[in-house]
Amino acid sequence: MGRMLGEGSFGSVYEGKRLEDGLEVAVKIARKPQNLKYIYIPGHPAPFPLEVGLSILANRGPKVSEIIELLDWQDQPDQYIMVLERPSPCEDLWHFCNRHEGVLDEDTARFIMAQATLAAHMCCRRGVFHRDVKLENLLVNTETLEVKLIDFGCGDLLQESGYETFCGTLRYRPPESCAEGKYHGKPATVWSLGVLLFLLVCGRFPEPRDKQMIDEDIWSEPGLSNECCLLIRSLLKESPRQRIYLRKILRHEWFKSWCLGCVGLNTEHTAECLREALEEMIQEAWKLDMSYMAGITTDNASANKKAFQQDFTWVPCFGHNLHLAINKGLDIDRVSGSLSRLRKTVSAFSRSPKMLRQLKKKQKDLQLPEHRMIHDEPTRWDSAYEMVERFLEQQQAVCSVLADDRKKWHLMPKDSDITVLETVKERVKLGLKIKQRLWEALNRPSLEEIPDGCVRITESFSTTSRSFAPRIHVDISEEPLPEEPRRKKPRH
Incomplete structure (x- = not known):
């Protein structure tokens, strides 16, 4: 063994080298407390120390490179020894952030957060509650930025009944653990990921004022994108019921722009x-x-x-073609008019903090989800559908706010518009359900996941648009939508 890499309450980690092949490893020597918990794993007759057992369970099944791999272990009377993989060169995320003046740019933070989130999610899927996801328990390869989740010493088996005793780092402790004396594994993991993201992009822990503004859904930070602020607000809701689901984090809009890198074209796009x-x-x-x-x-x-x-197998982008198909299918005068009027209503709420506060109060009074309105953007897929869906969800609260202010009555949606929007929502679901299947398949869609016949390599608009656009268009056109009320000509 070589130099010490780290030291904790119950053990120390050292550099090591495997004799049979010279592989560089990390050797963790952990002292056994008197109340050390053991667990049984199916297929093994003898119980394992909890940390060892959780490491084995987290690595069961297909390898997840974002979780540190347990290579071997040995049980001794007063201690147990774990031989773990050791990426090189690497350092923990706390030291990595300090070398970058405490704050990471969004692209770097996104790349790291995606891996940390995947590691935490896969642990839960395999029945392991890590319970201590933090800067110090994430190793970063300083050359590739690959991340590995380490140290299951505070963990436990994931259970639906929840936990009453907190074990982990206090600064990452979910608020329900203090307020209710009980917490559940997945929402607690979401909270710790929220604290982690806040630290990466803000360089500090969230303070009481931050948490209050997050709960009021008005928190933002200068220099951060709107999508990043939205994700932080979704992760750090005080009520675990209002937090984003763990399995949905990687599908958040902030991660959809995740890429390995970008090249700016200073010449023509030939x-x-x-x-x-x-x-x-x-x-x-x-x-x-x-x-x-x-x-x-x-x-x-x-x-x-x-x-x-000419040199590669070129496949039309399924998501892009589906987006075009939906937009083409919605190209109907009655639909376009209703969407245009809805955008004005949504914009009014986006620009007015007063209206947002009123909306939040109405949501509480009507027991509606405390969600903000969503504005569509031409470059963001599905955003028109999301805008319609969110409005219909919040229709009672929105109309109640507008009804209280005579000056805002012109923004009140008409009954005919609401009928059109409800029809649009139902008809567009067809294409979005297929895309949802793609994203649920590992959060990375592949051709194998696309239903047969939906995509073919073609020279033109693609089978996708040919198939879905007319279907959406016909469905909406044939629906007996209410006609626009005729406006009376003004008298001169």
Whole structure:
């Protein structure tokens, strides 16, 4: 064994090297307290010390590279020894952040958070409640930024009945543990991930004022994107029932822009420039071998197809084509008018803190979810559907706020508009259900997950748009929607 890498309350971690092949490892020597808990694992006759057993369970099944791997272990009368993988070069996330002046840029934080979230989620899926997800328990490869979750010493088996005794780091303790004396594994994990993200992008722990503003859904931080602030507010709700579900975190809008890197094109977006940019990014920035590239998916721009079709298997982007299909299907005068008027209503709430406070009060009075309104954006997939769905969810609260102020009556949605929006919501669900299946398949859609016949390599608008756009358009057109009320001509 070599130098000490770290020391905790019940043990120490040292550098080591496996004799049989010279593999660099970490050796953890943990003292046994008198009340050491043992657990049984199916397929093993003898019980394991809790930390050892949780490490084995977390690594069962397909390998999850974001969770530290237990290579071997040994039980002794007064201690147990764990041999763990040791990535190199690496340091814990606390030291990594300190070297970066305490705050990470959003791209780096996103890359790290995605891995930490996946590790925590997979632990829970395998019946393990880590209970101490924090900066010090995440190792970062300083060259690749690959992250590994370590130290199951505070963990326990995940149980539906919840926990009454807190074990972990107090600064990451969920508020319900103090207020109610009981907490549950998944919402507590979501809270600790929220504290982790707050630390990465703000450089400090959330203070009482931050928590209050988060609960009022008005918290933001200068320099952070709106999506990042939204995710923080979703993670750090005081009530565990209002927090985002653990399994939905990686599907949040903030992670949808997760990428390995970007190249700015300072020249024309010709096929030649796009091809050069791709090669530069893959070979120089990502250090990848292009001979291993299986294929590429882009939108249907002619320059993209010309740049990549000749040398690669080119597949039209399913999500992009579905987005185009839905928009084409909604290209009906009555629908466009209703959506336009809804945007004005949503914008009024987005611009007015007073209206947001009133909305929050109405939500409590009507016992509605305390959600903010969503504004659609042309470049964000499904945003029109999300705007409609959120409005219909909050329709009573929105109309109640508008009814209280005579000056806002012009923003009140008409009955005919509401009928149109309800119809749109039901008809658009068809395409979105298919895309939902893709994202649930590992949060990374692949061609194998797409139902047969939905996507084919074509030279034109793609089978997706041809199939869905007319279906949505016909469904909505044939629906007996109310006609727009005729406006009386003004008298001169």
